[in-house]
Amino acid sequence: MKKLILGLFAALVLVGCSNENSKAEPANEPKAKKKVVQEDGHDYQYDVVTSATTSTFGTKPDAKLTPEQKEKQMFWSVQPPIGVVKGHYYKNEGLFDGGNKGILELVTDDDGKLIHVEFNEFASENYYEPKYANASKRLSDYAFFQATNTRTDDTLVTWVNGITFLEGQMLQENRLDGNFETVKGSSNSARNGMMPLAAAMKDWVKKPFGFYYYGIAEPLGNGSTARLQVVTKDGKITQVAYDEIFADRKTDITDATLQNFYRQSKYYSLDYERETGDHFVETVDKITHQALKSQDLLRAEKQDSETYTNYMRLAEKLQTEMK
Known part of the structure; x- marks a missing residue:
């Protein structure tokens, strides 16, 4: 995230x-x-x-x-895990090898079993x-x-x-x-x-810290997958992240002009906005900021954009899981 x-x-x-x-x-x-x-x-x-x-x-x-x-x-x-992932959330981060930043996120079930492990690194x-x-x-x-x-x-x-x-x-x-x-x-x-x-983190996962993770990912049918992730602390939303990840194979992406972005996400791609003119990051930041401020995933200013429509579809499903 x-x-x-x-x-x-x-x-x-x-x-x-x-x-x-x-x-x-x-x-x-x-x-x-x-x-x-x-x-x-x-x-x-x-x-x-x-x-x-x-x-x-x-x-x-x-x-x-x-x-x-x-x-x-x-x-x-x-590709992210398809479907819904829910559980106790833990995160650790640190610098290594000359300043690269590692971020490790874990999700466990109520018995302390790992159900999701994701490592990200920023150069x-x-x-x-x-x-x-x-x-x-x-x-x-x-x-x-x-x-x-x-x-x-x-x-x-x-x-x-x-x-x-x-x-x-x-x-x-x-x-x-x-x-x-x-x-x-x-x-x-x-x-x-x-x-x-x-x-x-080996001892952290032995007991809940009060943070809970809700994640959902669904294919959009065009060769990309929408993913919404939410973290709460004692029931209060502390983090909201939305992204759309292109397929691992070019041929699965229906729009030929987007096939060069395979195995990348719209949010983290270094070239997507410049080459397409799609202000995806700006749109997502606005939506997620409103959700975080209002403590309601669905309280986002309506926009005439595919990104907004895709986000709201997942938000409705995830908000139900959070009740």
Whole structure:
């Protein structure tokens, strides 16, 4: 979520070292094993390790694949969970690896079982590629930027692959601490950012803190998914976030002029507004601000826009869940 609840919990300042895939010290490289996992209906074949891998950051080896070959072989998903998710809410955040900001959000049921795990990262203010400074690595085109680098010719993975793989383990194993497998070639954020934040929360989830999460996501039928998320504290709305996320495949997006935004969201895309003229962020900020101020998801000034219509459809359903 872009609007952070400042002061919800004390932020952890995490100092990590960049340790991914360097061939300078092969003797220290952990042994990887092949693993096939299924996420979002897609089969992934990963090289996984149980400790940090060394870094090829800053290198640009000779290309082994054409862009067309990589597009066919690489896949990652940015889709939210479809349907309604409700439960006790916890959030932790912190800086790591030179100023990148990690945000981990958890939702548990009444028995303390994890039912939703989501990690987001925003690149540092002085990120080496200026376009991505302060940008969402999950929902902008950042993963495509990674995919164009020849360093990923061998691994065929991006930031998103490494994070969704770890999120899946935490959910399946219902734990936040201890060692986890990570994807070789995409383990920095997982090990230096997400895992320390999660470990610090292991005791938090043993009891409710008074924060409750309501989330809903539904396909819009045009190749994008609408998502509305609300957090309450002792019944009072403290956070409202709305977004529309484009499909993982170009061909699923009905408007050909929008197909280049696949695997991005309208809110976090760095190019969507500039290229389409759609003031999506401004519209959403206005709607969610009114909902937060009025403490009513449906009390938003009527607008003649598709964004408003889509938001209201989800808001009506979610408000019912909140009663």
